[in-house]
Amino acid sequence: MSQRSVATVRPVEEAEATGRVAAIFADIKATKGIDFVPRLWKVLATNADLLESTWARLKSAMHPEALGRVSKLDPLTREIIALAVSATNGCSYCVNSHTAAVRKLGLDVEALGEVMAVVALFNSTNALAEGYQVEPDVFPPAE
Numbered sequence: 001m002s003q004r005s006v007a008t009v010r011p012v013e014e015a016e017a018t019g020r021v022a023a024i025f026a027d028i029k030a031t032k033g034i035d036f037v038p039r040l041w042k043v044l045a046t047n048a049d050l051l052e053s054t055w056a057r058l059k060s061a062m063h064p065e066a067l068g069r070v071s072k073l074d075p076l077t078r079e080i081i082a083l084a085v086s087a088t089n090g091c092s093y094c095v096n097s098h099t100a101a102v103r104k105l106g107l108d109v110e111a112l113g114e115v116m117a118v119v120a121l122f123n124s125t126n127a128l129a130e131g132y133q134v135e136p137d138v139f140p141p142a143e
Helices: 019-032 039-044 048-062 076-089 093-106 109-132
Strands: none
Touching: 019 039, 019 048, 039 093, 039 109, 048 076, 076 093, 076 109, 093 109
């Protein structure tokens, strides 16, 4: 009986990482304040260019402070958005990762339920508005 694979490719383990991949792995751990490289990054490391570009985009959006930028969104808000999108997209890996992050940032179980209620509500109302093809009549201010 074969064991279930953790991905469609063999992840690059930390001990195997060299050069650019090892440097990105170290940056991921330092930026996120964790002591291991999450599996997604190990899988992306099978292509160093993909790893580097994806990490750069994530670091810029989710950890702008690490790049010396001040964000208008606090870290918890950014993680709640990531969790909501992940739940909507049905990404189990990301739902678990971002749920862990929001909990680490202080969101309790009751507030997590509120987040999921908002996600569920807007998935439903968005589907209704799209299904009925309702023409927008409320717009943000044009600046």
